[in-house]
Amino acid sequence: MENQQDDFFYTEDNLPQPQQDFGFTPTDEFANIRTQGYSVEFGDTFSSSWDFMKPFLGQLVAYTLLCAFSYLALTFIIPQIVSFMNSSIGYVVGAIVNLTVISALLAGFYSYFEKIYNKDKFSFQNLFDGFEYIGQLALYQLVFVIILILPSLLIIFALDTFSAFNPNFKSLDADLLSYGLIGIPSILIFTFYIFTPILIVLAKMNFWSAMEMSRKLVLANFTGVLGFVIGFTLLNILGLLFIGLGTLITIPFTFAATFILYVKLVKKNGASTNFSGDFYTDENAPLDAF
Structure with a gap:
């Protein structure tokens, strides 16, 4: 495993060996x-990400399996714990707890990849650093879900209104159309905020600063990042076709690709980096206006 790791870091042209104390905050x-x-070079990022994570595939698959079991367990356990509440309130509490725990588990991928990339000592435990x-x-x-719910x-309101005035409009058609129309803004919103978790974990930013930074960064090449998101969305859908077992590889692969893309952007930007950059002071945020 160690030889594989060294081969990758010392021979990959587009991902040179990191300097000591390499930071991820321009x-x-x-x-x-x-x-x-x-x-956004999809093919190059695809191959680089696979080379990056391949030596550690066993730990990553095991951790993804743990995340899946955690999600299923929380889905069934939390409603039982809060069963004394009103059923609607209990469902909301369960959803919030589940979403919070799972988001922390998934964010652990970035901390793990950071250790690997910087050649720091790491272990399976680092996956829980999220x-x-x-x-x-x-x-x-919480903010992301609110933004997602509004459109x-x-x-849904527009389709219900349209159905009320058009009796020939079948409910099945309305359901299929609503899923399609809701899916489009969901992908667009996710694209804008794709770098938020990695900025929170690696750049130590607060959530709102990370969301704004991600949005501004994506705006510089929205179509490229959107293509990246759609590509890996389709890859994970493909993983679901194999009784869901394919996602044990496609999920960590997606996080590895997002990490590699972010590292490429930091390197391409060429600015000095550290772990506590203040993006919102006059001298450090020259493009804060958009």
């Missing part, structure tokens, strides 16, 4: 690539 708010633009940021991750998930409610 203190100039990604000014260079936001003004000059950047490309819980150190559970507060900010929970706030992000969904508008779409």
Whole structure:
């Protein structure tokens, strides 16, 4: 395993060996690539991500399986714990707890990949480091869900109104159309905030600053990042076709690809980096206006 790791870090042209104390926070708010633009090389990121995670595939698959069991367990256990509440309230509490725990578990992938990339000592336990940021991750998930719900409610209301005035419009057609229309804004919103968890974990940013930074970074090449999101969404759907077992590989692969893409953007930006950059001061946020 150690030889495989060294081969990757020392021979991969597009991901050179990191310097000591390499950070993941450009203190100039990604000014260079936001003004000059950047490309998302899907094929190159795909192959680089696979080479990056392949030596550690066993641990990653085991951890993904743990995340899946945790999700299923919380889905069934939390409603029982809060059964003394009103059923609607209990469902909401269960959903919030589940979403918070799972978001912390999944964010652990980034902490794990950071250790590997910087050649720090790491272990399976590092995959649980996402819980150190559970507060900010929970706030992000809450705001993200609210942003996601608003267009969904508008779409459902519009379809219900249309159905009321058009008796020939079948309920099945309305359901299929609503799923399609809700799916589109969901993918778009997710694309804007794809880098939020990695900014919270690696750049130690608060949730709102991370959301804004992700949005601004994605705006510099929205179509490229959208293609990246759609590509890996389809890959995970493909993983579901094999009784869901394929997702044990496609899920960590998706997080590895997001990490590699972020590292590429940091390197392309070329700015000095640290772990506590303030994006929102006048001297460090030259593009804060958009």
